[in-house]
Amino acid sequence: MPTYRTEPEDEGRLLVQGPDRPGIVAAVSTVLTDIGANIVALDQHSSDPHEGQFFQRTVFYLPNLTARLPELSERLHGQLAEELGLNWRIVESKRPKRVALLASKSDHCLLELLWRQRRGELSMVVPMVISNHPDLATDVRQFGIPYFHVPISAETRPEVEAHELGLLKGNVDVVVLARYMQILSPSFLEQLGVPVINIHHSFLPAFIGAAPYDRAKERGVKLVGATAHYVTQDLDQGPIIEQDVVRVSHEDSTADLRRLGADVERRVLARAVEWHCEDRVMTFANTTVVL
Known part of the structure; x- marks a missing residue:
């Protein structure tokens, strides 16, 4: 039977991209912390600190992630999309x-x-x-x-x-x-x-x-x-x-x-x-x- 690599249960990946500006990392961290998530890895890049493009990949652990995705998505949409004008998406690591x-x-x-x-x-x-x-x-x-x-x-x-x-x-x-x-x-x-x-x-x-x-x-x-x-x-x-x-x-x-x-x-x-x-x-x- 074919197999595939299994990733940790309740681990998620948050991908954020858009115009760079102060406060993005803090906003991401605040949303994840407030909902009870633990950030286990974070990588980011800015093409230019002055009007450049910002990219961030955050790996986090959140108990009962699948059930809590709607709540987390609502909070991220308000903070990242509506307030900061960023594109974002969440991926459950366990889904190959x-x-x-x-x-x-x-x-x-x-x-x-x-x-x-x-x-x-x-x-x-x-x-x-x-x-x-x-x-x-x-x-x-x-x-x-x-x-x-x-x-x-x-x-x-x-x-x-x-x-x-x-x-x-x-x-x-x-x-x-x-x-x-x-x-x-x-x-x-x-x-x-x-x-x-x-x-x-x-x-x-x-x-x-x-x-x-x-x-x-x-x-x-x-x-x-x-x-x-x-x-x-x-x-x-x-x-x-x-x-x-x-x-x-x-x-x-x-x-x-x-x-x-x-x-x-x-x-x-x-x-x-x-x-x-x-x-x-x-x-x-x-x-x-x-x-």
Whole structure:
């Protein structure tokens, strides 16, 4: 049976974001203290102390949290939204994110996430894997997770995306493209209504198109890297969540570059998914703050 990491009962996460001004930290602390909550962790960032953007992630413990959420939400709305003009949301830590994984033929990112999820390293459940190829079905089913083979072509894209939306909408909190080699249409993203995380090799800006590692080898690259980002309607231009690199040399073959690149990709994507599932990533404009 699939497992997932369990978080403490009655633990909540409060995410606050908006125009910076004096008194925000005090207001958050006062509301939580007055209702009987104990703050166990707090991270914050201001983009500029003068008319900048403020970001805060507070982890707190409140007995009988689920039942007391309406009361807490009412107090936070009055103090943070009405008085300070801030956006906020509360997440119960014990509720894992429902994460759908989309993949094609490459297995390294997909199996890395499934393996970490099964070991309890990621606070998520995976209700489904969708792929435009049948290649990974046997591997995925060993994890006890449904595998949907949904072929796609330029001619069938509208019908296929409608089918995928039928599987995803209302059933998942986030979609992760674990080397899914298809472009999601703007209409699909708009109708989906949940965040989408993608991973790609960091050669993309310089080595666009097919066979990037062959072209990178020809140019004598010295670093191989990967970038995990949120998907927007602008292809590969969404807010970046995580990046990493590994040094290579002239002695490395193209196959070595692919192997090293795959290793970086799976580690970077796993960290990005972990941080998202822990509600550590906050976005503003086209950038992120990871708390």
